Amino acid sequence: MANKAYQFRIYPTEEQKLLFAKTFGCVRLVYNYYLEQKIKLYQKEKKNFSYTKCSNDMTALKKTEDYLFLSDVDSIALQQSLRHLEDAFQNFFSRPANGFPKFKSRRKSRKSYTTVFVNGNISLENGYLKLPKAGLVKVRQHRAIPTDYKLKSVTISQSASGKYYASILFEYENQVQEQELHTFLGLDFSMHELYKDSNGSEPAYPRYYRQSEKKLQKEQRKLSLMQKGSKNREKQRIRVAILHEKIANQRKDFLHKLSRQLADVWDCICIENLNMQAMAQSLHFGKSVCDNGWGMFTEFLRYKLEESGKKLVKIDRFFASSQTCSCCGYKNPETKDLSVRVWDCPECGTHHDRDVNAAVNIRNEGMRLVSA
Secondary structure: OEEEEEEEEEEOOHHHHHHHHHHHHHHHHHHHHHHHHHHHHHHHHOOOOOHHHHHHHHHHHOOOHHHHHHHHOOHHHHHHHHHHHHHHHHHHHHOHHHOOOOOOOOOOOOEEEEEEOOOOOOEEEOOEEEEOOOEEEEEEOOOOOOOOOEEEEEEEEEOOOOOEEEEEEEEEOOOOOOOOOOOEEEEEEEOOOEEEEOOOOOOOOOOHHHHHHHHHHHHHHHHHHOOOOOHHHHHHHHHHHHHHHHHHHHHHHHHHHHHHHHHHHOOEEEEEOOOHHHHHOOOOOHHHHHHHOHHHHHHHHHHHHHHOOOEEEEEOOOOOOOOEOOOOOOEOHHHHOOOOOEEEOOOOOOEEEHHHHHHHHHHHHHHHHHHO
16 A cells, blocks of 8 residues: 655635634643653653553543643644654664754644544545635635545645645555566756756756845845734735745745656656755855755656656765776876866777766666666
8 A cells, every 4th residue: 555645735725724723732731741741750660651641641631721722623633743752752863963853833834734534524525625723715726536435534734824734645455566667867957057967958047046036135125124923024924935835835836847857758767865954054055955855856757756656876985986987997087176077088089978977877876786
């Protein structure tokens, strides 16, 4: 079995918006409350406050005078908040580098909550999404859901610009058969063009953030000068959020279309397993890395290829793809300098474009790994 999520724009009424806002707040409160209880219990008695104990305690908490309002929202959403807290602790203990769970801020945290399908409490039909407590919410359903898909859960979220979205998770039987890999393509990450492939082509990425950077700076400068808490500042904050949202949507649209084109043509695509987080923190090219969205692009490529029975192969990041001649295998140490964009092989005399040569080496290494 496999899972697939569909995201749709929803249009709640004013009454439903108030309910969503209250649910966002209650979910955050429950998360923070039991995070604090877990910390206190461990500091005093060195014991764990398990999910089951938290759930039983929350049932009693909802009956107390100070927390009666918790009964006004979807109870499953509150339970899911406890599950998310438990997952956060499990992630921390399995990988401490993930960091200790943090308290959710009212201003900075993402406004969302998740509810699970139980006994027909959620349905999607006739342009409406049925939700617990909220009832029927108008939805813009831009694609049909296969009839054999089973609804599992729904996550309601509000963007910084004030728009509401529903991410609906479905379960289906995965019957994709792996194809024989005949055609291979290597991609080498490029700061300006997104990538160069082993055929010498590049997608001419529009660099949406760079295009809107001046306008964004102007609007952010206005926002910084406004008094905190004022209505005009809130209006300006929404203008800035809409700009950011537009840039993100443009980038995502371009990457979706590009990854679909590649997945339809090639059986296997080979890339380097780069540490994009470290590159994004660089002072020299951090903006360009974030603007390109290479991590998002490779994730789109991965699932589109897998759905067709094809493959995305990741090459070790320490593989010397830029230094090695793709014709004779000579390793040129001079190409460690990133300013060297073209070079001639001292061994065989072949003239190389740095990125194209690297893409060819990545493709060849990918073919070797697949056939091994």
